[in-house]
Amino acid sequence: MEFFSRYKNALVLIAVLLAQTIALAVQVRRAPDAAEPDSHQVRLLRLWVTSLVTPFARTAHFVGSGVRGGFSNYVALWHVRQQNQELRDRLAAMRMEQAEQVEDVMQGHRLQAMLHFREQYVGGSVVAQVIATSGTDQSRMLLLDKGADAGLKPEMAVVTPDGVVGKLRDVFPHSSQLLLLNDQSSGAGVILASTRLRAIVKGTPTGRLQIGNLTADSRIQPGEKVLTSGGDQVFPRGLPVGTVESISPDPEHQPYTSIRVRPAANLSQLEEVLVITELQSELPGQAQEDLKEAEAKHLADVAAAKAGQPLPSQAAPALGRGLDLSGGVPEPLGAAGETKVQAPPPEKAPGGLVPKPIPALRPDRYSPGVTPPAVDLTPGASHAPVSPPAPARQPESQEAPR
Amino acid sequence: MATRSYTSRRELEQYSFHPAMTLLVPLGAILLQVMLPKLSWRLGLLDLPLIATIFFAVARRSPVAGTLTGALIGLAQDALTNQPIGVNGMAKCVVGYAGASIGVRVDVENLSTRVLLNFGFSMMQSVLLFLIQRYLLGIPGMHLLWLHELIRALANTAVALPLFLMLDRGKRMI
Structure with a gap:
């Protein structure tokens, strides 16, 4: 008994540390589930604190x-x-x-x-305001003012007009947590726009975006656009992610390269974001x-x-x-002083x-429309060129820019 | 009630706080911490909950209270991040314990002592967080950015000094 009273302070510290270590071990041991990233108890604690902070x-x-x-x-x-x-x-x-x-x-x-x-096309979206951050640069997460009551669910993609910003992590009744793309636990399936190489972009502990699963390829150059590939089943295909900033060998993971990507959206100054709530296989009504x-x-x-x-x-x-x-466009776009263009009657x-290609002035066998359709051709047989229609007389003003 | 001899620093300079202050100061620190980086991401460098932990620990001079205060503030911080619950809780409960233990031995009212305490504990927390994330959680690619943490410690110290002076008004001698 004297032992406990003598070392009371140290024992309390050890007990608190031990309890938290066990709690950490339990949380880390859990199999990762995208839709439910936390256990019920942990989620409850996050809910309490978030509910306290949100108002x-x-x-x-x-x-x-x-x-x-x-x-x-x-x-x-x-x-x-x-x-x-x-x-x-x-x-x-x-x-x-x-x-x-x-x-x-x-x-x-x-x-x-x-x-x-x-x-997959964006079928529905909800605009949400960023009301708070996680408060630490070791966790790049934001608190949104919309939650389950607005139809939000975990793992929904979040974008801005500039590009992808992240996905929802925990969704509470009236608020939700947005995990930014540059968080070290975040990532997305991407495709390089010109080389069409597929890769995974991930956040780093320092808050940068990096592609680390590609081997050295001379075709990848700084400035290349990086788009979502749609392969992660979170982000729709073709959304801008960023631009390749630099390419360097990754000494820790040879033979892979470390491709640094500059985010398309300003991830450090987000005010308003768009949560994609629905994806559909048909074009949206207006787009159709x-x-x-x-x-x-x-x-x-x-x-x-x-x-x-x-x-x-x-x-x-x-x-x-x-x-x-x-x-x-109601008015000609040409600058003042250019040759006037004779507009056709509205009904015509x-x-x-x-x-569409401009009709050639002197058509030859390479001109568009001269070659007969493929269905009319016989393999190996010669064919007479189709006589092209006589080119319509172009107004002078249309030739002037050329 | 415990008998006091008033012969030790602990008994001479042990303070208590109004329950409202005990509750509202850490809560206010956490609220400001999550809202300030929205104004400018550079403000994410500060750690106001850490400053609150150090203040209450050195003022109360009770290692048990310091440990528990640090743990609670840290756990609340963790709940707002995507990290497992306990990362900040562990780091801050060690800081709280160390702050209270040192407060028993040295004059924590002195300005230079406060500078050293805040700077030292800020660096200590950075090292603890790195150790927990790198070795306990096994996060790959974790590096301790010394310059970054040094700047963070300096910024925390600069903010802590006026805050401590302000919070000193809420102290009550036991």
């Missing part, structure tokens, strides 16, 4: 964002006109980019249908409508080309790139945002 964090976030929002709204008004013009220009540029991609999208859909490949519209315009454009109609005025900027674009305008 204060939510209030502080509300007050802080209110003050900041009021000031930034006032400042934003100063630049709203300029910003509006910039957005209009950006919209016009994106229309052209979209037109360039429609043909690829349609081809991709045909190939996917042929291969019975099931693509857009695609149908684009397909219709494409068909109209093809028909117009066959009929030899003049190209609409909106296509002028794209002609330099060998593309025929037309769309709903194909109005499609679809690229």
Whole structure:
């Protein structure tokens, strides 16, 4: 008894340390389950502490964002006109980019249908605010203001417009924990955009993103885009993850290389994120409508080309790139002083945002449309070239940019 | 009630705190700790719960109270991370025990002593966390970034000094 009273302090310390060591061992020994990363007791403790912190964090976030929002709204008004013009220009540029991609999208859909490949699209999402952090740089986790009541579940992907940021870990009734991609226990299946190499990107203890399961390959260069591959069943395919920053040999894991990736999203300054709550194999409704519209315009454009109609005025900027674009941009995009473009009557305008080759002025056997369709050809037999349709007389203004 | 001879530092300078302060200061430290890095990720360098642990440990001068205070604050911190529960709990209960044990022997009201205590315990916690994660949890690739931890210790010390002066007002002599 005297022993216990004499060494009371040390015994208490040893007992507390021992209890926590056993608790650690039990937690580490558990088989990892993605949907339930903690045991019931541990989850309960996390729930209690999070429930204690969440109201204060939510209030502080509300007050802080209110003050900041009021000031930034006032400042934003100063630049709203300029910003509006910039957005209009950006919209016009994106229309052209979209037109360039429609043909690829349609081809991709045909190939996917042929291969019975099931693509996953974002079917539903929930916007959530970041209200707190984990408080330590050894655990890169954030607390979100939405929880199970908003339909969130563990392992749901979380993104921003810039790219992937992480996935949900624990989901509580009114809040949830977002595990960032650069946490040392986090990772995602990725694909390198140009080399099409598949890999796994992981976080490091210092909060960086790193690919460590690829061997040396001279094709991988800094600046290459890294996208989600969809292989991890968490993140939909094709979302931006980051950019290759540097490649160096990994001395601890030879012959693998250490590829450092700069995250596409700013993981250290997140305010608002998008939780992907639903993935579906069909395109979302709005996207389907857009695609149908684009397909219709494409068909109209093809028909117009066959009929030899003049190209609409909106296509002028794209002609330099060998593309025929037309769309709903109300004014010609050319600078003042350029040759005026004669716009076709509205009822005759194909109005499609679809690229198509310009009819050749002097067609030869390599010109588009000269070769007969493959179904009409016989292997080994010679064929007479199909006489191309006479090229429609192009307005002068369309030749001017060339 | 225990008889006091008032011949030791422990009996002369042993303080207690109002229950509300005992509860609210660690809670406030944890709340600020999770909210400050949202303003700037550099503020994640600070460890306000550690400062609270050191303050209560050296003021109470009771190793048992220091151990338990450190363990509770550390466990609460762990619950907000994705680490297993107990990593910070173990590190902080050792810090609490050491703080209370040292507080019995030296004058912890002195400014230079406080500087040394905060700097030393911050470094000690960094080493403990590294040892727990590297060897107890077996996390590969863990390295102790000495410069980073040195800066963290300096930052904690700089923040702890004014905080200690402020919290001194809540002390009650037993």
